[in-house]
Amino acid sequence: MKHYTRRAPAGLDRRDDWRDHAACIGLGDLFLPRDEHHVDSTEPKRICAGCPVRLPCFEAAMKEEGTADQFRRAGVRGGLTPAERAALGRRTATGAVERLTAAEQAREEAQAKNGQAIDMIRKGVNDAQIAEVVGLAASTVGKIRRELGIPVQPVPKSIEETYAERTATVDGGHVRWTATSQQATLNGRTYTPARLAFLLGHGREPEGWVYVSCDRPGCVNPEHLTDRPMREQARQAVNA
Incomplete structure (x- = not known):
């Protein structure tokens, strides 16, 4: 020395x-x-x-x-003194190990999150859901998706969202269909405005033709729509 x-x-x-x-x-x-x-x-x-x-x-x-x-x-x-420098050297070395351990742990956690995100992307989950579940920023998920070359999957809309986007309430409690198209696709199935409104209001697929029970043609208020079982039940009630 x-x-x-x-x-x-x-x-x-x-x-x-x-x-x-x-x-x-x-x-x-x-x-x-x-x-x-x-x-x-x-x-x-x-x-x-x-x-x-x-x-x-x-x-x-x-x-x-x-x-x-x-x-x-x-x-x-x-x-x-030598003793003072040795003590400081030990603290410095310990701090370096702790910093290295923390960095390694952070790196492993990031790799785990990225791996989980990749699995969800390949399963068709949308970026917003992945970001919420995994704990990554949506922009990070988007970057991973681009690196994988997998296109963004559109977020499927609920029946409530689809109905709300394409209708407007008018006087008398009636509801008017406002969309240009007279069809709506939900979960891969195509519906007419009346059948979509019936499904929303009654929680089931309509049987037979859907008729408007009010005096406004084309009304899609679920309460103003009936299907075959409902009309048969109404007739039986009248004839009883």
């Missing part, structure tokens, strides 16, 4: 070094005593406190000594 306590010989062709400005120049016996077990570090520390290159001295010591214990370090360097 090298300790610089003297200026370089005059005429030596080299660049200026921070060691040339150390306050300990010429004080090798004080900073590096023969018996370090019974040495008083008060005076070396006092000199270090006013040294203009204390920081580079400290950095050089820690770099050279690494994680060595105090018995493999020597002298007061950067204002610290």
Whole structure:
């Protein structure tokens, strides 16, 4: 281990070094005593406190000594004794391990989330649902999807959304179909406006023709629609 306590010989062709400005120049016996077990570090520390290159001295010591214990370090360097530098080296090494462990854990968690997102993308789940379940940003899910080359799956609309988008309530409690198309597709099946409204209002597929029971033609208020079983039941009630 090298300790610089003297200026370089005059005429030596080299660049200026921070060691040339150390306050300990010429004080090798004080900073590096023969018996370090019974040495008083008060005076070396006092000199270090006013040294203009204390920081580079400290950095050089820690770099050279690494994680060595105090018995493999020597002298007061950067204002610290061998024991003090060893303790600091242990804390630094522990912190580095903790940071590395945390980074590795974060990397593993990210890989797990990405893997879960990939599985859901391949199953046809839409990006918004994946983002909510997995805990990723929707933009991240979209990026993964693009990398896989799998197109975005449209979010299927509910019957309530489909009906609300294509109808408007008018006077008298009637409902008018406002869409240009007289068909609506839901879960792969195509419905007329009346059959879609019946399904929404009665919770089942209509049987036979769907008729409007009010006096407004084309009304799609579910309460104003009947199918064959409902009309038969009404007739039986009248004939009873």
